[in-house]
Structure formats: structure tokens, C-alpha cells
Amino acid sequence: MAYVITDTCTKDEHCIEACPVNCIHPTKDEADFETVAQLHVNPGECIDCGACVPVCPTNSIFLSDEVPTEHAEATDKNAAYFG
Ligand code: SF4
16 A cells, blocks of 8 residues: 555645655656656555645645545556656
8 A cells, every 4th residue: 555646736845845755756856856747656665654645735645545536547657657
């Protein structure tokens, strides 16, 4: 299980600051930060702590089995970002 960010993300970075294992990318220091549409959670590194959820201003972060059906593609999209 991992948390997932949906396409309502506005790249505010609050989640990046809250994440204790630095598994949300890209960060502002990474080359593709300006060009990506949203941030992503690395499902292989997320420890399911939930710290990113309350700090998201657009309520765009969900546990993978609770992703709203209209954002069903988000789980694969987050994983695909990390190859
Ligand atoms: Fe990071 Fe915790 Fe959010 Fe997973 S649930 S992305 S480990 S802050």
C-alpha cells in the first residue's frame, strides 16, 4: 500500500516538506519540476505514514485503495513516474 497523488495537485510542495522519507518527486531542485503537471509518490518508498495528507491544500493525496474513481489512473501514473 502507498499513498497516491492525483492530478488536482498544484505542486505546492507542502507534502515534500512533510514526508519523512523523501519519496515525493520531483522536488524543486529536480530538472523536471517546472514541466511536470503534478507531484508523485514513489510507491516503493512510501511508508504509509499519512503525514502528507493534511498539509495538501488541494486534498489531492489518497491511500491507494481509497483513490476516488474519477482519479483511478493516478495509482499507475504515480508508479510510472519512477519507472
Ligand atoms: Fe511520504 Fe508518508 Fe505521504 Fe508516504 S504517506 S508520501 S511516506 S508523507
